[in-house]
Amino acid sequence: GAEYWTLTRAGSADAVTVTLYWEDDIRSEISDLTDLIVARYDLTQWVSEGQSANSGTITPSGTITSNAVSNFSPFTFGSQNGNNALPVTLVSFNARQIEDHVMLIWETANELNNDYFTLERSYNGTDFYPVTTINGKGTTDRFNRYSFIDFPVSSGVVYYRLSQTDFDGTTEIFKIVNVNYLSLQQDVIVYPNPVTNSTFQMVLPGENEGDHVRIEIYSLSGEKVYSNTFSVQNRREIAIDTDHRIEKGLYLVMIEMSGKVFTKKLLIE
Numbered sequence: 001g002a003e004y005w006t007l008t009r010a011g012s013a014d015a016v017t018v019t020l021y022w023e024d025d026i027r028s029e030i031s032d033l034t035d036l037i038v039a040r041y042d043l044t045q046w047v048s049e050g051q052s053a054n055s056g057t058i059t060p061s062g063t064i065t066s067n068a069v070s071n072f073s074p075f076t077f078g079s080q081n082g083n084n085a086l087p088v089t090l091v092s093f094n095a096r097q098i099e100d101h102v103m104l105i106w107e108t109a110n111e112l113n114n115d116y117f118t119l120e121r122s123y124n125g126t127d128f129y130p131v132t133t134i135n136g137k138g139t140t141d142r143f144n145r146y147s148f149i150d151f152p153v154s155s156g157v158v159y160y161r162l163s164q165t166d167f168d169g170t171t172e173i174f175k176i177v178n179v180n181y182l183s184l185q186q187d188v189i190v191y192p193n194p195v196t197n198s199t200f201q202m203v204l205p206g207e208n209e210g211d212h213v214r215i216e217i218y219s220l221s222g223e224k225v226y227s228n229t230f231s232v233q234n235r236r237e238i239a240i241d242t243d244h245r246i247e248k249g250l251y252l253v254m255i256e257m258s259g260k261v262f263t264k265k266l267l268i269e
Contacts, residue, residue, distance in 0.1 A: 002029060002089070004041075004076035015068040017052060018075055025058050028077060033058060038066035039078025048078060088114050088136070088164045088172065091143075095160050095179040100189075102150045102179055106162055110141045115167045119148055122159040125176070132192075136164065151191060151203045153237045155183040187262065188255050194267040198244045203237050204257060213238065214256040217246065217266065225251065 007018065018038055022028035030036065033056070038049045050067035064077070093106040104119065114136030120128035137144055152158045158181045163173045189203040204213065215238070217226035225246050230238050248268050255262040 002027065002076075004074045006074045007072045009072050013070075015070040017065050017068055018049065019053075019063050019065040020075065020077060021061070021063045022077070023061050025060055025062070030058055030062070030077065032079070033062075033064075035079050035081050036064050037078045037080055038064060039076050040066075040069065040071070041074040041076075042071070043073060046076075046078060048080065049075070088112070090162075090164075090174050093162050093174060093177055095158075095177045097179055097181055100151070100183070102152060102158065102160075102181060104148045104150060104160060106146050106174075108137075108144045108146075111137050111144065112139050113166045113168070114138060115165050117146065118163045118165065119150075120161045120163070121150065121152070122161070123152075123156065125157075125159045125178070128159070128161050131160075138167075149191070151189045151201075152181045152183070153203055155181055157181070188264060190253060190264045190266060193265075194269045196269050198242045198246075200240050200266070201237060202240060202255065204232065204255075211257055214254075215240065216254045216256075217242075218252045218254065220250060220252070 005020070020038055022030050025031065033054050036054065037051050039046045040049050041047075049069050051064055052067050053065040055062035055064075066075075088111050089109040091107040091109050093104075095102055095104045097103075106117075108114075115138075116136050117134045119131045119134070121131045122128040131150055132148055134146055134148065150160075157178050159176055159178045161173065161176045163171055165171045187205055191201055191203075193200065202215070211232045213230045213232060215226070215228055215230065216224055218224055226242055228240075232238065246268055251266045251268065253264045253266045255264070
């Protein structure tokens with residue numbers, strides 16, 4: 001799915017070896033030289049043409065040479081035991097602003113033992129912080145599409161980085177994308193909403209660095225189920241963790257800051 005070369009015979013009928021070169025071991029999914037082979041498509045399936053030699057290195061570039069072959073068709077890198085297959089083939093990863101939020105979409109062509117994705121955000125392109133995790137599909141050869149809505153806390157270039165973690169804890173980091181975000185926010189944003197665990201985020205309007213924010217959560221019967229005061233240090237974003245002390249249901253959130261009071265509905269599932 002990453003690359004292949006179609007070779008044809010010109011004149012000679014001799015059996016010869018085929019040497020394939022990779023320029024980037026990550027792009028070409030090369031990780032184990034002992035398991036690596038030259039594979040050939042025989043118009044029905046991919047078959048092994050073996051390995052008679054290799055360059056002795058993996059990163060970042062190298063070569064592998066087949067055994068003698070006499071039939072020619074598409075050739076590519078192969079793996080006898082699957083050791084050279086990356087967990088996820090990422091087709092695309094994009095970010096764009098829609099109204100007051102950033103829509104992030106990524107697509108995969110196949111997944112191998114994929115436990116979950118981690119989406120991170122940065123405002124300088126260097127220091128990244130987790131935004132969310134999204135479950136993967138495990139093992140599948142189907143095309144899959146994932147999306148997430150993010151609310152950056154200020155205007156400017158925002159960077160996003162995507163990584164993927166296997167069931168065994170192995171992590172692969174993909175490319176970084178960015179979007180030039182223009183904040184349109186005039187109100188408090190609560191996300192994700194509904195909340196599927198005990199944690200959610202609040203993005204506050206305006207520049208409130210150093211301000212104190214009082215947050216209270218009430219049931220629809222008027223019972224106060226959560227109360228806390230925060231000092232705004234991380235721009236305008238606050239992480240709320242109720243530690244699973246609030247039962248499932250619909251609640252009202254009161255946010256008091258800078259002499260203003262905001263109220264939001266919050267659904268906990």
